[in-house]
Amino acid sequence: MSDNAIELTHVKKQYDQKAVVDDVSFTVRSGEIFSLLGPNGAGKSTLIKMMTTLLRPDAGNITINGFNIRDQAQAARQQFSVTGQSTAIDQDLSARENLIIFGKLNGLLGQAARERADALLQDFDLVNSADKALATFSGGMRRRLDLAVSLIGKPDILFLDEPTTGLDPRTRIQMWTAIRKLVTNGSTVLLTTQFLEEADQLANRIALIDHGRLMALGTPDELKQQVGGMQLRITIADIKAVPVVSDFLQNQFGSSPTTDDATLTIPLREDAMPSVGNLLHQLQEANITINRMNIEPPSLDDVFFKMTVGKN
């Protein structure tokens, strides 16, 4: 098997002359959690639909475990399963019936389908509600069942389109745990999300998508570094001392800080650490009290803002 689970090369899709996906290329490695991060309407769902053979790209190539989605669609479909944005389970069927039907569609025979359904009900904590009407299910239970249904054929690759949208924080963390567990079993996961925190928490690598284009690609740390390295943030007790501290910062780091009340922020180059020591010394000599001081990487929020809004 190839090391690349999913490969996209120069994929394009238009609706009414408008490019929804515009020349997107990326590769998802086997066994990683890969996140497509972007705002509403960025083209994430269109990309998922093309990767899962539901939509044909206008141009470009997509392979799933080496199978081309154009001329080897059936073989490609055997490699993955997909959980869409709307929970695609049968409202009129019980959880167990849903699992058994999808098990059979995945080629399991009667007894095997029932056993696999039982195991998944156990795994996703749905045993007590297995035979109840789905109308009584909470949003979180539906999502869990939806994910369980996706796993019934033991897919190699799993596509999750906004798996936690609309879930409360507790259920979201449950879903995260379930998703992390998938890759420890050797699956590859591609998920879309609008939440920076979710991508940061789950993904090995993130592709930032906006207006159908790939804006940035890398590990969460790499993306943060693209925006800039670490930054120093310092809050002093006496607001009147801000100009003095500002001068100190200018001297030590060669650029002027941004100020917000008594808080000053300045980007740090990687070799700037000795200067931080000098700064502390200077502050002490000038009798300036520090309330808080930290050195932190930029958040993914900063990345997101810079990449999506900043470029337009």
Added chain:
Amino acid sequence: MQTTKTRENAFRSSLTLTHRNLLKTLHNPDNMSDVVIQPIIFTLLFGYLFGGVVAGSVNAYLPMLVSGIMVQSILNAASGSGQQLREDINSGIFDRFKSMPISPIAPLAGQLVGDILRLLVSGVVAILTTMLMGWRPTVGTGAVIIALLLAVFIGWATSWIFALIGLLVKNAELIGSLSMIIILILSFLSNAFIPIKTMPDFLQPIVNLNPVTITISAIRTILQTGAWSGSATLVLVSGIIIIGIFLPLSLVVYRRQS
């Protein structure tokens, strides 16, 4: 080898999705009502309300009512096909099916094979309810079964028309009310419940041309005399033509949508 495997897959997945479709009918009160409750209620209502007016007594009305109510119930059940397909498409579950390594037409097959059983149940419920009210067939069981099968066949042909509507119209509720209105007009502007000669002159030619009238006449003849009439052949041929047109058309539209 590859084709046998593909065919086996198509057959098995269609069977599984028919099973799913029937489970949905069993669990969904709406669908159950269409298939079982409505035939019972309509039979009781029409029988006891109109029996005296139309035929002098309930017992004298039942031989006429049984064919009308059977066809009406079956068409009513057939009309649900479009809405059910559209609900499945809109819910995203068909997308899930399409992204799976199963035969692409299995979801459509599941709905329409399920329809055959639903129509059969509706027809049988209508017959049994009339029998409970006192109707006894004067022809052999074989003739009753042939009448039932002819009604189911034309009903199934009709459900392909509704399936196509379901594939083309995006709004499930609109399809539901549209289907209901079509069936209401077609079945009431027919000889299902009331003799045509009691209707106003301008209406009679329209009613005579209504395909539902022709279908009911054919089935009424079989149930009353045991004879296969010319209109029975007409119904059979029309059914084949409808299926010949709407089955491939639905398949094309269904495949285009992916």
